[in-house]
Amino acid sequence: MNSKPAGFYDAPEGVDVRGRYDDEFSEILTRDALDFVARLQREFREQIRHSMDCRREAQRRYDAGELPGFDPATRLIREGDWVCAPVPPPIANRMVEITGPVERKMVINALNSGAKVFMADFEDALSPSWENLMRGHVNLRDAVNGTISFEDRERNRVYKLNQNTAKLFVRPRGWHLPEAHVLVDGGPVTGCLFDFGLYFFHNYAAFRSNQGQGYGPFFYLPKMEHSREARIWNNVFNRAEQWAAIPSGSIRATVLIETLPAAFQMNEILYELRPHSAGLNCGRWDYIFSYVKTLRAHPDRLLPDRVSVTMTQPFMRSYSDLLIFTCHRRGVHAMGGMAAQIPIRGDADAHASAVDAVRRDKLREVQAGHDGTWAAHPGLIADISKVFSAGLSQRDNLIGAVAREDAAGIGEDDLLERPRGKRTMEGLRLNTRVGIQYMAAWLAGAGSVPLYNLMEDAATAEISRVQNWQWIRYEAELDGQAVKVTVTPELFGRVVEEEMGRIEREVGGEKFRGGMYREACSVFVRQCTSPELDDFLTLDAYNRIVVHHPGAEARL
Ligand SMILES: CC(=O)SCCNC(=O)CCNC(=O)[C@H](O)C(C)(C)COP(=O)(O)OP(=O)(O)OC[C@H]1O[C@@H](n2cnc3c(N)ncnc32)[C@H](O)[C@@H]1OP(=O)(O)O
Numbered sequence: 001m002n003s004k005p006a007g008f009y010d011a012p013e014g015v016d017v018r019g020r021y022d023d024e025f026s027e028i029l030t031r032d033a034l035d036f037v038a039r040l041q042r043e044f045r046e047q048i049r050h051s052m053d054c055r056r057e058a059q060r061r062y063d064a065g066e067l068p069g070f071d072p073a074t075r076l077i078r079e080g081d082w083v084c085a086p087v088p089p090p091i092a093n094r095m096v097e098i099t100g101p102v103e104r105k106m107v108i109n110a111l112n113s114g115a116k117v118f119m120a121d122f123e124d125a126l127s128p129s130w131e132n133l134m135r136g137h138v139n140l141r142d143a144v145n146g147t148i149s150f151e152d153r154e155r156n157r158v159y160k161l162n163q164n165t166a167k168l169f170v171r172p173r174g175w176h177l178p179e180a181h182v183l184v185d186g187g188p189v190t191g192c193l194f195d196f197g198l199y200f201f202h203n204y205a206a207f208r209s210n211q212g213q214g215y216g217p218f219f220y221l222p223k224m225e226h227s228r229e230a231r232i233w234n235n236v237f238n239r240a241e242q243w244a245a246i247p248s249g250s251i252r253a254t255v256l257i258e259t260l261p262a263a264f265q266m267n268e269i270l271y272e273l274r275p276h277s278a279g280l281n282c283g284r285w286d287y288i289f290s291y292v293k294t295l296r297a298h299p300d301r302l303l304p305d306r307v308s309v310t311m312t313q314p315f316m317r318s319y320s321d322l323l324i325f326t327c328h329r330r331g332v333h334a335m336g337g338m339a340a341q342i343p344i345r346g347d348a349d350a351h352a353s354a355v356d357a358v359r360r361d362k363l364r365e366v367q368a369g370h371d372g373t374w375a376a377h378p379g380l381i382a383d384i385s386k387v388f389s390a391g392l393s394q395r396d397n398l399i400g401a402v403a404r405e406d407a408a409g410i411g412e413d414d415l416l417e418r419p420r421g422k423r424t425m426e427g428l429r430l431n432t433r434v435g436i437q438y439m440a441a442w443l444a445g446a447g448s449v450p451l452y453n454l455m456e457d458a459a460t461a462e463i464s465r466v467q468n469w470q471w472i473r474y475e476a477e478l479d480g481q482a483v484k485v486t487v488t489p490e491l492f493g494r495v496v497e498e499e500m501g502r503i504e505r506e507v508g509g510e511k512f513r514g515g516m517y518r519e520a521c522s523v524f525v526r527q528c529t530s531p532e533l534d535d536f537l538t539l540d541a542y543n544r545i546v547v548h549h550p551g552a553e554a555r556l
């Protein structure tokens, strides 16, 4: 019997839902689903807390001058001959994967895009407001059930799923992000356990029969720094499989190697997840961010302009080559990353050169031995598929075909090699312009946006933020100036003022005044100039999008 009063969620003992009530959301936030999430939270919260403490401890060592490296204690894992569980047939071919936020129309477009996989994102591409998260869960449930549709009244267009759709992977948030709208025993539930738990609870059965051919569901796991974090995920998966009474190893997950410490832990991460692994992915944008963050106390490691930190920088190439070698040795996919270019309307030449840049990036990836790659936009799928299917030449993947033994010797120095390039005033300006506009979009509810013809999301914006912080902190000298110019708080202050003026001119006065630009500017400037580098742009900003109902104190 349901005894909940109208307009309130039916929460089990110890669970307090503070997000806005909505009848549709209550189909997701059922008592049983909340109970499942709460069980995960209670079982794993201490391990998560310990892992976050270990991250801070490792960072203290890097701040004291140490560099990340391979762990001598796990040498036997790196040298051993083990492999991961065999690749499930439905995801043998992952040549092109589209990614995007869990927004209704985009979910349909992504599933219909012709990509092999759609990674539905609760992380970099989503601003995790209550509304976005809960609508995202409704959308994914309808997508897995095959009933999702969307009506665009203005354009008189109805969106429905095609006969053949991409396989769905879901990326929950990173371990560091809390979900402040749901408390378990008085504390916020861990964001990723909330995302994973609700999605798994509602979709595992339908997914396995509609999409997974008896396997699944499938996940992407972001922003890990150590194999102990992968071990927690493996245990979460075991627990979920036991609860659902599905075979062990049903759930599969691809881990993004997108932090500098994790690059030294690829084997260990795969080892921990070996019954559940679906390989690794080069999360290049967060990786660049993490390079700066991890080495924030090392003034000899200043990044050049963001635009010149590409995959052809030796440290980035080494990381991708080592990932391919490691994955193929362990029998799993080595996925490539995201080129930031997107189709450009109204300028044929610029469009052609953007598509060409994507093609070159993908050609480099498949020639290096990546089994598949990411696309940011449906308009790029055909071009990317062409490059990858030529590179795979009739095979589903390159796992057994390309060993990359030549990468076996990639060492600590290779992974840490200093990026080369110029630091310019335009780099500082662009970081500032992009960082503020991205933050304004995020605060207003959009986690991925086109800016200056590139895709921007939380990971790319992080680079802008930490690079500014690093240049200010160490008074970086700018190249190409007639007189010596160093980046000081005063110079940055002037740049912010001028770039805010430019943003206002570019977006127009009305949009500027109606938008979140000033608030975004204050968040961004504080973070770029604070004496201690904030761990994540989105952690502090999250407090600004938490809305408790009815009327409770919103800050964490
Ligand atoms: C660093 C990382 O983590 S990368 C992974 C996380 N980041 C992402 O996933 C970003 C994914 N990409 C996007 O969000 C979008 O492509 C953006 C925001 C960059 C650009 O989006 P838009 O401005 O809407 O592009 P545009 O106007 O060209 O879109 C044309 C159509 O394609 C759709 N579309 C664009 N990108 C996507 C996508 N990734 N998935 C599904 N549909 C998409 C639009 O919804 C639109 O559909 P419609 O014609 O039916 O209305």
Ligand SMILES: O=CC(=O)O
Residues within 6 Å of the ligand: 124, 256, 258, 282, 283, 284, 285, 286, 287, 337, 338, 459
């Ligand atoms: O998540 C992907 C990245 O590049 O960051």
Ligand SMILES: [Mg+2]
Residues within 6 Å of the ligand: 124, 222, 223, 256, 258, 283, 285, 286, 459
């Ligand atoms: Mg990322």
